[in-house]
Amino acid sequence: MDILTRGTVLNEEVRVICCRSTELVREAARRHKLSRSATTALGRVITMGAIMGSMLKTDKEKLEITIDGKGPLGQIVVDGYYGAKARGFVENGNVDDPQASIGQLIGTNGSLRVVKDLGMKQPFVSTVDLQSGEIGDDFAFYYMISEQTPSAISVGVGYDEKGNLAAAGGLVLQLMPGATEESIRIVEDIVRNIKPVSQLMMEYESPEDLINALFDDYQELGRETPEFKCECSRGKFARIIRKLPAEDLQTMIDEDGGCEVVCKMCGKRYQFSKETLEGYLTAQRARKAS
Numbered sequence: 092m093d094i095l096t097r098g099t100v101l102n103e104e105v106r107v108i109c110c111r112s113t114e115l116v117r118e119a120a121r122r123h124k125l126s127r128s129a130t131t132a133l134g135r136v137i138t139m140g141a142i143m144g145s146m147l148k149t150d151k152e153k154l155e156i157t158i159d160g161k162g163p164l165g166q167i168v169v170d171g172y173y174g175a176k177a178r179g180f181v182e183n184g185n186v187d188d189p190q191a192s193i194g195q196l197i198g199t200n201g202s203l204r205v206v207k208d209l210g211m212k213q214p215f216v217s218t219v220d221l222q223s224g225e226i227g228d229d230f231a232f233y234y235m236i237s238e239q240t241p242s243a244i245s246v247g248v249g250y251d252e253k254g255n256l257a258a259a260g261g262l263v264l265q266l267m268p269g270a271t272e273e274s275i276r277i278v279e280d281i282v283r284n285i286k287p288v289s290q291l292m293m294e295y296e297s298p299e300d301l302i303n304a305l306f307d308d309y310q311e312l313g314r315e316t317p318e319f320k321c322e323c324s325r326g327k328f329a330r331i332i333r334k335l336p337a338e339d340l341q342t343m344i345d346e347d348g349g350c351e352v353v354c355k356m357c358g359k360r361y362q363f364s365k366e367t368l369e370g371y372l373t374a375q376r377a378r379k380a381s
C-alpha cells in the first residue's frame with residue numbers, strides 16, 4: 092500500500108517528507124495507457140503532486156503543477172489535493188525512448204509553474220525555469236526561488252527486469268530557518284551518497300523505515316495515503332454540454348448519434364446519448380421562448 096509520512100529530523104531543523112507512490116503511479120499509467128517513459132515522467136510529477144498536497148492545510152486548498160519543457164513528451168499537468176491525493180496527465184503519453192533521459196524527454200527549454208489555491212481571493216502563482224527536467228532538481232530550485240527554502244528532492248519510478256513498474260516514491264528534505272551548519276552538512280552528506288529513491292522503496296519496508304535508517308531522531312507529524320483522485324463527474328460535463336450552441340448539439344445528434352467526453356485529467360469516459368442531447372436542446376429552446 093502507498094504511504095506518505097512527514098515530520099522532522101535533526102532537532103527539528105530539517106523537515107522530511109517521504110512517500111511510496113507505486114500504486115498512485117500504476118493507476119495513472121493504467122488510466123492513460125502510458126508508455127514506460129511517460130509513466131516515469133508523469134510518475135515523478137504526480138508523486139510531487141501528492142507530496143505537495145500533503146502539505147496543504149485544509150481540503151479547501153489545492154494546487155496545480157504545469158511542467159512545460161518543450162520536449163517530446165509535451166506538457167505535464169498535475170493537480171495536488173489535501174491528504175496526498177493527486178491526478179494528472181502527460182500530453183504525449185505514447186512517446187517512449189528508453190535510451191533518452193527523462194530530462195531529455197521532458198525538455199529543459201521551459202518552465203515549472205505552480206498555482207496554489209489556498210482559498211484566498213487570488214491564487215499564488217510561481218513560475219521558475221526548468222533546470223534539468225529530471226523533476227527532483229527542478230522542484231528543489233522551485234522551493235529555493237519561490238519559498239526561499241533550501242531543499243533536496245528525489246523522486247523516482249523503478250522497474251523490474253521484465254520492465255514492469257516495481258516501485259515509485261519521493262523523498263523531500265528541507266532546511267528550516269535557523270538550521271545549524273552541522274545539520275546542513277549531515278543533509279548534504281546523505282544527499283550526496285543516497286541511492287535512487289525508487290530503489291530505496293524496494294529495499295525498505297516503509298518510508299518510515301527509510302527515514303529511520305538515515306536519521307536517528309525522526310518525529311512523525313502526520314501520515315497520509317497517496318491516491319489518484321479526480322473530481323470529474325458526469326454532472327460537471329453535463330453542465331458544459333447543456334450550454335453548447337444549439338447547432339453543435341444538433342450536429343452531435345444528427346451525425347454522431349450522441350457524444351462521448353473524455354476527462355483529460357483521469358482518462359474517464361462519459362457517454363451522452365442522442366436522447367439526452369435532444370433533452371438539452373428542448374430545454375434550451377424552452378428557456379429562449381420564456
Ligand SMILES: [Zn+2]
Binds near residue numbers: 322323354355358359
Ligand atoms: Zn476525471
